[in-house]
Structure formats: C-alpha cells, structure tokens
Amino acid sequence: MSPTTPVWDPAQYLRHAGHRTRPFTDLLARVPEPPRDQARIADLGCGAGNVTALLAERWPTARITGYDNSPEMLDRARAGHAADGLAFAHADVRTWVPEEPYDLIVSNATLQWVPGHVDRFADWVDGLTPGGTFAFQVPGNFDAPSHTLMRELATSPPWRARLAGVLHHEDAVLRPGAYLERLTALGCTTDVWETTYLHLLTGQDPVLDWVKGTALRPVLTALADDPEARDAFVTEYRAALRAAYPAGAHGTPFPFRRVFAVAVRET
Known part of the structure; x- marks a missing residue:
C-alpha cells in the first residue's frame, strides 16, 4: 500500500x-x-x-448511494446506517x-484528498x-499550525526519508474564487463561501486527537510497521501542538477554516 493512501479508523474519526x-x-x-421527488443522490467520500x-433524513424518498x-x-457505514x-x-x-443522471452529487471533506479534483x-x-x-465543502486550514507543524516535522532530517511526499500541502484545495470560476465556466449558477469555525475542544491533547482521525492518518499509515518510530513522531508533534493550541479555562480553542460551494446546473 502506498504511504499516501491512509488506513482509516472510523471510531477515531467519529470521536x-x-x-x-x-x-x-x-x-x-x-x-x-x-x-424530482425520487431524487438520485451520490455522496462522494461518505466515510462512516x-x-x-x-441526506436520507432530508429526502426520505430519494435513492442515495454513499461512495x-x-x-x-x-x-x-453499512453497519450503522440502514434505511x-x-x-x-x-x-x-x-x-x-x-453511471446515471444524478439530481445531487455532494462531497463532505473529501476532495482535499484528491489531487487535481477540479x-x-x-x-x-x-x-x-x-x-x-x-x-x-473542503477544509481550508492547510496553513494552520495543526498542518504546518506536521509538515515541518515530517520534512525534518529524522523523518524526511520515510515521510517524503506523504502529507498534503496548502495547494490541496483552491481559493474560493478559483472554485467559483471553474464551476461557473461549466454553466452552473454557483454560490461559494468560506467560514472559520472556532471549535472548543475538551480532553487531553484534543487537537492531536482530532488530527489522528484525519490529517495525521497518512503519517500513522506510513509508520504503522514501526510502532517505536510512530510513537516518537506523535510525541514530538504532540509537544508542538500543545504550544500552538494552549488549553483555556473552558477547553482548547481550535480555529478551523472551511470552503463551501453549491453549483446548480442550468436547466
């Protein structure tokens, strides 16, 4: 398996x-x-x-496939969501x-894993x-400390040889204006926006716990055959995250920017 193809942990992701x-x-x-009433819907990168x-709750008569x-x-997904x-x-x-006409194609926090997705x-x-x-919607926080610190550590001398090319960089997603341009050029009426959420996380090392379910998966996968090295990387990364995201009186604030697009094909 390529080190850039992460092995996912549904339980960790759902935390x-x-x-x-x-x-x-x-x-x-x-x-x-x-x-139409009996809509055909695709969820690309459905995860768990x-x-x-x-989607099934909102459109109970639709035919929905999560891919x-x-x-x-x-x-x-199959074990937990039967309808x-x-x-x-x-x-x-x-x-x-x-493979057939769809009324809605939706993707949630997946396209950042797809190089050239536009x-x-x-x-x-x-x-x-x-x-x-x-x-x-895609995360737009690749320049946040949670990601830059991970990339800096992965490209440092102790890790460079094993983790070269494993992590995504800030060009994993486009700027909102670029998405608007590409989608309107395809004949769509397009709405693009961005939002920065300020999540208040609780527990010990909550930012590390968060990225263990997503952004850190490629590193954990690449080092899966060497638990000692994996633990050493996580320990060093944990220390950097603690400094970048200090805990407050009520939890750890975790800013998270996301980019959204809704494009409707012309009739």
Missing part, C-alpha cells in the same frame, strides 16, 4: 463527529430541493456514513463517473440532471 458534522449541515442548508444518513474507497469506513433507499458502495473519487468537476456536472446540484 469529534459533532464538530465535523456541522459544516455539512451548513452546506446542506444551501442546497436547493432536487428537481453519518452525514449520508442526514468511499476505505473498506473500514464502508463497513462502519430504505440508502446504500454504500466502493468507489475511487479520483475516477468515479456517474479536473473532475466537468464529468460530475455533466452527470447531473438539468437543475441538479453539485455541492461540496
């Missing part, structure tokens, strides 16, 4: 499910109703299925093409019904 779900609900609030289930390439996540019209299937977002937009928009919607 902060409340905070992680909020951006999706904010995205969903701006998604218009599908153009917790946000896919929100992911992680067997661990798909197993958790009429809701299914989960293996797919690689880098190559997935709609080049996939044309196929996805082409796969929408007239009046259908493509909507996504």
